[in-house]
Amino acid sequence: MTTSGGASLHVHGTVGPPDAEQRLLLLYTGGTIGMTTRADGALVPQDFGRLAAHLRDPDELPVGVTIAAFDDPIDSSAIRPGRWLDIADAVVELAGDHTGVVVLHGTDTMAYSASALAFLLEGVDRPVVLTGSQRPLGERRSDADRNLYTAGAFAALRDGTGAPVVPEVTVAFGDLLLRGCRSRKVSADRFSGFASPDLPPLAHAGVSLEVTASLVRPPGAGGLRRTGGLCADVAALKLHPALDEHTLTAVLTRPGLRGVVIEAYGAGNGPSEPWFLRALEAATASGVVVLVTTQCDSGAVRAGQYATGAALFETGAVAGADLTFEAALTKLMALLDRHPADEVRRLLSVDLVGELSPLV
CATH class of the missing domain: 3.40.50.1170 (L-asparaginase, N-terminal domain)
Structure with a gap:
């Protein structure tokens, strides 16, 4: 076949x-x-x-x-x-x-x-x-x-x-x-x-x-x-202390980009510098779906648990709860193939196939 x-x-x-x-x-x-x-x-x-x-x-x-x-x-x-x-x-x-x-x-x-x-x-x-x-x-x-x-x-x-x-x-x-x-x-x-x-x-x-x-x-x-396919117009970025504005901007302004997974620190924390938050805010405003996961081996992203995390999610980013990076990326790809950005943001927080723990 x-x-x-x-x-x-x-x-x-x-x-x-x-x-x-x-x-x-x-x-x-x-x-x-x-x-x-x-x-x-x-x-x-x-x-x-x-x-x-x-x-x-x-x-x-x-x-x-x-x-x-x-x-x-x-x-x-x-x-x-x-x-x-x-x-x-x-x-x-x-x-x-x-x-x-x-x-x-x-x-x-x-x-x-x-x-x-x-x-x-x-x-x-x-x-x-x-x-x-x-x-x-x-x-x-x-x-x-x-x-x-x-x-x-x-x-x-x-x-x-x-x-x-x-x-x-x-x-x-x-x-x-x-x-x-x-x-x-x-x-x-x-x-x-x-x-x-x-x-x-x-x-x-x-x-x-x-x-x-x-x-x-x-x-x-x-x-x-x-049913449906996969949108490959996605990117991923792991936060680290040496990340600079040029690298972040290059990722978030890539032509055709529709979604990005950011591996943040701990429970969803990241830099609070204006250049970082401005870049994320501009990306979400342009229609890019930003999904935040954790670099930790276990645990969950919780929006607003810390002040630095709260600022990150005020940009329009979505908390990935306890999604693995692999599940976060492929779920984002599947949803972007089927739905507009606002619906994708909603469904990222919905357990579809057992990828999310309840009440996380």
């Missing part, structure tokens, strides 16, 4: 027990988990026969698995917004009679992709689980097998009525299942590479799969679909 963005994708067949009651879709987009090491030490995509071989043990994953892959798998550090649309289109097109979806993805930008998919996929009524690995499948001490089977197990998990237990976009990594739009990559070399700082894991994978049902969102209604 070819996605709306022109990406080519092929289905490479089905593996697993022929009489399996369930079938999962395994979509390979790129990343270390599907790579193999060449003689010169470089990582290249491995043959899908080898990938399928890891899925043929019915004791490990007693379901049928349809394997599909993009013809041009990429390192996730090279991903662009168009590929998020391609992945969303592929999920919608191919999920069909599959009871769950596993997306194999590079770890570097997996949290961005999981957040983007959460906002792009409406009516999610089955698990869409992203996973990857720090080392390729088949290598010694690789975490790939464990993550692959854990993701598959969560994607296939049903309750006593046959309904999916976690019908959300999630990230499975190590022994954790995290809400996709609350996840972050927290380590480049540990096998426990992802965390969800402001929301407990939805589930743990130990001897058994332990799901915290009270945290799981109910399935969507109306069928799995992609």
Whole structure:
């Protein structure tokens, strides 16, 4: 098939027990988990026969698995917004009679992709689980097998009525299942590479799969679909003591800019100098949506908790509460594609897909 963005994708067949009651879709987009090491030490995509071989043990994953892959798998550090649309289109097109979806993805930008998919996929009524690995499948001490089977197990998990237990976009990594739009990559070399700082894991994978049902969102209604796209006319700026007026102005006056995420200090604090506040005020007055998140690993932006923060929000900036940076950026992109600036500002404070904690 070819996605709306022109990406080519092929289905490479089905593996697993022929009489399996369930079938999962395994979509390979790129990343270390599907790579193999060449003689010169470089990582290249491995043959899908080898990938399928890891899925043929019915004791490990007693379901049928349809394997599909993009013809041009990429390192996730090279991903662009168009590929998020391609992945969303592929999920919608191919999920069909599959009871769950596993997306194999590079770890570097997996949290961005999981957040983007959460906002792009409406009516999610089955698990869409992203996973990857720090080392390729088949290598010694690789975490790939464990993550692959854990993701598959969560994607296939049903309750006593046959309904999916976690019908959300999630990230499975190590022994954790995290809400996709609350996840972050927290380590480049540990096998426990992802965390969800402001929301407990939805589930743990130990001897058994332990799901915290009270945290799981109910399935969507109306069928799995992609509505809208992503506006790429956005920027991001991390506050630091050496930030000057020229840099700030260059970012906020970029031609075509419609939105910017500012990573502020603490609970949403920033400089109180007139040049800083004037630049933000001019940007919001021109229609640019300014969303403020925190540089802290956890916690929330609260407008006006400190005098410096109060001045920042008087410019028209929006407090991002406990949005992760990844969720803040992708939510802003999705909303700007669908709504005028005033409505975007309103919806940024509304929990749409579980990206915000209540009463934050």
